[in-house]
Amino acid sequence: MIFEERMNPLGIEPDRFTVATDEQGRLLGFGQLEPKDGCFELRSMVVDASHRRQGIGRKVLRRLLEEAAGQEVVMTTITSRIPFYAAEGFERLQLKDVPRFLLFEVVAGTAVARIAAGEELVVLRRRADR
Template structure:
């Protein structure tokens, strides 16, 4: 079941990100950042165990970013990531944010979810502010993808 993360989830969210950042799946985030942005996170949980996470970060009036999408390796290929992405798109629609983008190494996954590849110069200045502080800068190997809620149909969950 997908729910919003709460402050009691922060340490578990942090550990999931830390573990996957060590494998270069996602970028690392300090625990303080998780607490500061806990309202951005959705978690997929069974009982008390979080199996997947995602954050939707509002960048500007017309743009939001999918961040920290991770599914426990033992529970991949079960549709959890797809459901988490769907949740971010539904949340963006509720907030009237028409564009949702991600920087990813998993382009095929996002394309299956309806995202389209774009060039990095199409992304807002805010992203470049974040990118400058990224440990991968300037040698980023992530691909930018976007979902336009005005032009593309949102699948019903």
């Protein structure tokens, strides 16, 4: 699923995954939280293309946010996905506010996002007090 979706394969840690499966145990979607400098980075969120728009991604995201309760969560994504995350309290960060550990990914990922998805890479944050 990672390569099919042209996701960044770096930092994938299956032990940290929250997964969604169907009754037969088939993988429908997943996401992970990576601990970083006093916050979490939300990474590798994806739902199988044939199962999108059924609430699976929202359930995975909410479960991950429960795990991160009381902690700030940051992430990179593309502009078309902002509404999905904004509905759960994420807001877009300006470049000057991007956490230091994400700066390289933002710089490198900006070109890749434009080529792979034809969109801008953005950084979103969900504050700890949500």
